[in-house]
Amino acid sequence: MTRYRYPLPPGPITPESVYRDRRRFLRQSSGLLLGAALGGGLAGYGIPARADWLEESLEAAGTGPHTTDEALTDHDAVTGYNNFYEFGTRKRDPADWAHQLDTDPWSVTIDGEVEKPGTFAFEDIVRPQTLEERIYRLRCVEAWSMVIPWNGFELGALLKRHGPTSRAKYVVFETLHDPEQMRGQRRDILDWPYREALRMDEAMHPLTLLAVGLYGRELPNQNGAPLRLVVPWKYGFKSIKSIVRIHLQEDRPTTTWEEAAPNEYGFYANVNPEVSHPRWNQARERRIGESGKRETEMFNGYGEEVAHLYSDMDLTKHF
C-alpha cells in the first residue's frame, strides 16, 4: 500500500511554545541581571525528552486500515479552527491559548473495572504501542467537517493490556481540569472536567483511535495533546481531548454535553443526517476549505464498519 504524501508544514527553528512565550520571557527577564535571567530562563525551555522517541515513532508510523483518500484539510485549518472550550469558545481561542498547557510530564489514570488499574506515565502508555497513520473524516455537530491525518493506536489495544473485567460495559474519559493552564475552565460554561464515554463495543472497535500525533508530528495542544480520542463515525464532541482518566464501569454514565442539553446532544451522538439538532439541520455540512455544502453521510460514511453496532436500536430515540 502506498503511503499518502502530504507536504509537511515548515518546521520552525524556535519551538513554537518558546516563541509563543517570548513576551513572558522578556517580561521576566527585565529587571534581573542579564546572566541570571538567561540562565534561569533558558533552563526551563529545554527540548522535552519525550520529543525524541515520539518523533521516531511518528516517523515510523505506517498507514493503518480505514484510511480515506479524500483531500486533506489544510494543516493551518486543522490547528487553527477548533472547538476546545477549555481554552475559550471562539474557534481561534484554542490556537491562541493552548500553549499555556504543559503536557510533559503527563499521566493517565486507568481504573474501575480493569484487572490492572493504576496511574501511568504518558510514555508507559504510548511506547508499547505501534503508531499508525489514519486519515479520517471529522464531522462536527455544528455542521462542518474536515479530513485529518491522525497518528495513534487503537483504543482497544490499550484497554486489552489492562484487562477489562466482565462488568466493564462503558468506558468513561476525562479531560484535565486545571483552570490555571486551561483558561476556559475559569468560567462554568460546562460542568468541568469534560467527560465523554463509549459503550464497550464502540471502544473496542478497530476504528476507535487514541491519537498522539497529527500530520506526522506531535499532536499540537489545541488538538488535544498529548492524548486524545478519535471516533470518526460520531460527532466531534465525542472525541475527547487531553485525557487524564480512563474509567471502566458497568452503568451508563452521563456525558458533559448530554448533561448540558439532553435534548440536543445524545449519549451516542452518531453522525446522522436524518436526525436534526433541535436548532439546526444535520443533513448537510460545510467541508472546511470548500465552498458550498456536502451531503452528510450516515455514520459519517463509516456505516459499513459500524452500522451493525446499532442494528437493534432506534437511532431517532438514541441519537
Next chain:
Amino acid sequence: MRHPRLVIALRLLITAAGVVPALWLAWAWRRGALGIIPEETAMHFAGTTGLFLLLATLSLGPAFRLTRWSGFMAVRRRLGLWAWAWLLGHALIWLGVIQGWAWGWAWKEVLDLPYLATGLAALLLLLPLALTSPAMVKRRMKRQTWQWLHRLIYPALALGLLHYWMQIRADYREFTYYAVVFGVLLGFRIGSALMDRR
C-alpha cells in the same frame, strides 16, 4: 437648549461608530487576522456591531426622556441607519461570500435552518424603518403612522436576539449583555407608556 456644538460632536461620534469598525474589519481581513475562515468571523463581527448600534439607537429615546435634551433625537436617524447598514452587511457577507450568491442554495438554507429564517425575518422588519427614515418620506407620512411603524424595532430586536441565541451552544455571556440591555430598554418603553396614559 440645543447646544449645536454638542450635536455636531455627537454626530461625529456616531459617524465614527459606523465607520471605524468597518476600517478595522477591512484592515484585519487584509492582514489575515480574522482566523481560518475570515468571512465567518467578519459575518459575526458585522452582526454584533449592528446589534450594538441598534440598541444604541433605541437608547436615545430614553436618553431624551431623562435629560430633555433634544440633541439625542436629532442624531437618532443617523445612528439607526448605521445599524441598518451593518445588519445588511452582515446578511450580505452571508449571501455573497459564504453562499457565493447562490440564491437557490441560500433559500434552501433559510428553509432548513430556523436561525436563518429568524434572522431574515428580523432584517425584513427593519426594512420599512430604513425606507421611511429620510426626512422627505417622514414628512409625507402621518406622524402616528410613522411612530407606529417604527415600533417594529422592538419585534425586530427580539427576533434578532432569538437568531443569536439559537446558535449558541454553551457560552451565553456576550448574548446576555445584549439581552439585558434590550430588556431594560423595553421595560423603560413600557413603563413610560403606562405613565403617559395616566
